[in-house]
Amino acid sequence: MPDASCLCGAVTIAIKGPLERLSACHCTQCRKHSGHYWAATTMPLTQITYSGPVTWFRSSPAAQRGFCATCGSTLFWKPDGQDHMSISLGLFDTATGITPGPNGLTHIFTASKGDYYDLPPDEAQDP
Template identity: 50%
Template structure:
């Protein structure tokens, strides 16, 4: 399934045929600080992602970097170890057919919201719910 997306100003866009991982929400403090809330992201194999434009990259930890638009600041990517790269689900164009299948780092969530039930939840890292393919 070919999906496209990009930043708010259009300076950085992307496209991929997938395969697309279901959306996973991350409630860790880094995701909350970089976006102002929690992150909802899908992922694709790195080699299947075509990026047009030049995202800026911020090394947010020893294990990962985050890609964003240097013009409008839109958060676009989370890139860590493994074969996949995460894509912020809110930056996808149009209907996607993707569904949220889980929440990670629930122990770190903000105290001002509740995590909805009905999908898998992990208090921290969960290798079955993340981008990592080590």
């Protein structure tokens, strides 16, 4: 699978195995953290290796968000006490092979989406 990095290259991420649980999150926290809705893949922690200056921010009582301490790139969402975390899809340096649609990217928390955009009706959605 492709490797990933932040905007400045200070943080690098290696993925072992196929990308899983692909989502575009429209919740208020993800929109504020990323500047729009946040597209991510969720992977088991055992399949993710990263290095570089990651800073963690506690965004809720249940999760933290990771970003590059050098350039500020949005990197991760990690729920407490879980064996997985989400990685920004925009970080991948090569093609991910992901396509929109019922078996690809799913839009989640769509009831919280911004009023300045519409969702494609043919893409999977979970309110």
